[in-house]
Amino acid sequence: MPDSLAKNKIVVIDDDREMRDSLSHLLEAADWHVDLFSRAEAALEQLDVLQPHVVLSDVRMPGMDGMELLDHVTQPSSPPVVLITAHGDIPMAVEAIQKGAYGFIEKPFEPRRLLMVLKHAADQHRMSADTERLKARLARLSGLDRVLIGQSEVLTALREEILNLIDTNAPVMILGETGTGKELVAHALHDLSARANGPFKAVNCATIPPDHFETTMFGEINQQRGLLDQADGGTLFLDEIGTCPLQIQAKLLRMIETQEYTPVGSDRTIPVDIRILSASNEDLRTAVQENSFRADLLYRLNTLVVNLPTLRERKNDIVMLFSHFMEEYAQVYEVDAPELTTEDMSALMGHEWPGNVRELRHVAERRILSSRCGRGTVGEAIYPTQSIPQEVPDTLREAVAAFEREIIAKAIKNHEGRMDAVAKTLGIGRRTLNDKIVKLGLDKSAIL
Secondary structure (H helix, E strand, O other): OOHHHOOEEEEEEOOOHHHHHHHHHHHHHOOEEEEEEOOHHHHHHHHHHHOOOEEEEEOOOOOOOHHHHHHHOOOOOOOOEEEEEOOOOHHHHHHHHHOOOOEEEEOOOOHHHHHHHHHHHHHHHHHHHHHHHHHHHHHHHHHHHHHOOOOOHHHHHHHHHHHHHOOOOOOEEEEOOOOOOHHHHHHHHHHOOOOOOOOEEEEEHHHOOHHHHHHHHHOEOOOEOOHHHHOOOOEEEEEOHHHOOHHHHHHHHHHHHHOEEOOEOOOOOEEOOOEEEEEEOOOHHHHHHOOOOOHHHHHHHOOEEEEOOOHHHHHHHHHHHHHHHHHHHHHHOOOOOOOOOHHHHHHHHHOOOOOHHHHHHHHHHHHHHHHOOOOOOHHHHHOOOOOOOOHHHHOHHHHHHHHHHHHHHHHHHHOOOOHHHHHHHHOOOHHHHHHHHHHHOOOHHHHO
16 A cells, blocks of 8 residues: 555564564554564564664663664665663763664653654655655656657647546556657556556566566565565556466456465465556457467556657657757767758658657657767767668758658647747748748648
8 A cells, every 4th residue: 555554564673572472462462563573683684574664772782782883774765773771871862863863762761752753764764765865756757758759649638648547446458559658657656646656566577588587576375575565555557468478368367356465385365555556569359369469468458548659750840859959969978959941850750650759758868968079960869870761861961851840830839820929939920921831832721
């Protein structure tokens, strides 16, 4: 379940068994999830797996004591540590706080005060973790925004579609060619949803060996955590879902329908709160006809479908996208982005872009790298190992005219024929705009 609804989790370390039992009863009665350890070394090894919101530790213990434990729990993401001791004094308390302890409590302690300190420590850790998740989420969303830059109708519709899908837990299948940004769209569906504070796990099914698929997905008792366990409370994105072995598909279908699963080697079902997103760049209906993919699983996975446009379907976004990517890489490589020439625009508009936005980004990087040496063109960046097709120079004028015609027509439509606004948007004078409309043979009334 999402973090905001989950129990507070605590690791208790004390070599006194009676004290451990007493603390366990107190904390469980206050609705905490408690993990008990008699040695600090053993607890330290399990912190990354257990991910507690706070650690409560005795100070004086065999082996590593509580003060030494503080030296090992120093990462920004580490849980706060509260120390308890029957041998406390002011210098020890000051040293503990200087080492990073959240609190220092002497035995015998007042139960309500201990619970209050622990709750405040857990709340602080949750807020800190939420802040880090927010930073990571914003970084991913900026990546999505870069992929979805554009003013084409198909991009506008896609952005609206994503917003319309964030309030549902229904499975979503994301379809599109390689390089169209399927994982980034999956990230957006997670990041903008109520599950944003939960985990997002993405896996390319094609990279999992068939004989390891079941343990990777469902986990194995006392051996490894599966993806379902890791994504509990959040979202699991299954890319290239068509490569999922047929014998596993029935179990995956049952998990989606019942929201529970059984790890390998276990006879006990485990409940899971998870949203499934999937993606494919192949037609799964054909796989169903060929009996390599279950029809009932397909019908569950594609409850909702998002179709990502190819770059060929949004040609009037190409120059804008390419300029954006060049500016990004210009900052990375500390050079000035070169101006695009008419030949560059012709090469961009004349290429088919089989690799879509991913290919466009790589071409922009190659263009920036060549500009560091004071040479290169966009055409050479598109075809780095071969000569530019001879038809590009021959159709330069036509390619540029087609590009200008499409951009101007789009602006006229967006501004409903208000020509002053059109000229301002395009960054040209009204007279220049009129000349281009006549030269390009544009019919304003037909556009509107």
